[in-house]
Amino acid sequence: MTKPLRADAQRNRDAVIAKARELFDAGDFFDLRFDDFARLAGVGTGTLYRHFPTREALAEAVYHEEVAALCDRAHRLRATLPAAEALAAFLRDMVDYLDAHQGLARTLATLMATRAGALAEGSQALEQAVTDLVTAAAKDGTIRDDVDAGAVMMALHGIGAAHDRPNWRAEADGVITLLLAGLRR
């Protein structure tokens, strides 16, 4: 399905992602004109747009492997721990991760806000991972089964969307605590 990229195209693509990651870490990614970013990355605007039609698409590419890692972790947890504990561990990890990578929090927030996220691959994968964890735990009876996994997802969205609240970390932990306590039978 995926046609092999020409050598120079691949090089440019990688350069763009590398520069984007750099800006994410510095926290400037979202404050920059997209055109200027192209110049920074050393490519023309046309090239940038061909590879990444929107800013969010680029953000997703940057975090693609990280999100994949999170999903993997979800699967591993689910395989090695009782379902409820796996869910708890995953949610706490998620907050840790968002805390360590503010860029991702902002990315997710944007993805959520623009609804482009509904189509984003990474977003889908994450949602699927959460759904799996929740339904597994519900099925073995350790958590209630009358609440949709989407509710957990929604709360996570809230955590991401509120990334700039002054007391973010404590509040995010609070949300997770409430969710887990609320889910317990």
Place this chain on the structure above:
Amino acid sequence: MTKPLRADAQRNRDAVIAKARELFDAGDFFDLRFDDFARLAGVGTGTLYRHFPTREALAEAVYHEEVAALCDRAHRLRATLPAAEALAAFLRDMVDYLDAHQGLARTLATLMATRAGALAEGSQALEQAVTDLVTAAAKDGTIRDDVDAGAVMMALHGIGAAHDRPNWRAEADGVITLLLAGLRR
């Protein structure tokens, strides 16, 4: 503190808010060019911008009284019900209200996303109302006191921010259910 508005200015302001409310109800408010909106409302763009520097400012004006009503309701509930029940009732009302007025949900989501919300009067008031309810219930011992009221706020943000999820209502109810169950001692 508030300087009295000239007669025509007041008239225009009211006309703009009225038209905005109309569009909110129709669901078109956010899909419209702000300039075109000015024409629709029968004022010049300059006038529109003088009264409402941003789209969000206008949205807030439209929902100002609604938010005020919600806050009043919070106070009344707090006065007439045990604290924990007041909190529960308020949160459920909140979802009902958001469900009935999608425009408000989207407004809140935007306010949250743009961080302009942190300064918005209505937003502040809502947060205060929630905080009051939570701390009251925590103080009388009916809910746990180790979780910040901000966590509840964050979850509400999530509900607002996710307003376009296909299964919104059920998931929103789920979030509230989990929060309330999680808060119980």
Place this chain on the structure above:
DNA sequence: CCAAAATATGGAGGTCATCTCCATTTGTCA
């Protein structure tokens, strides 16, 4: 190794929403 075909490039310029500015109009007050 060398065309010719396919693929990719980049940046000038088009498009469009946002917002400002100010000459003119409208309201207020003595």
Place this chain on the structure above:
DNA sequence: TGACAAATGGAGATGACCTCCATATTTTGG
């Protein structure tokens, strides 16, 4: 009523986003 203050509105500046295409680079098949 006259003069001063307040408000108006819409033309046009601004600036971000995105497209287009003449040129350049890579690949392919002979």
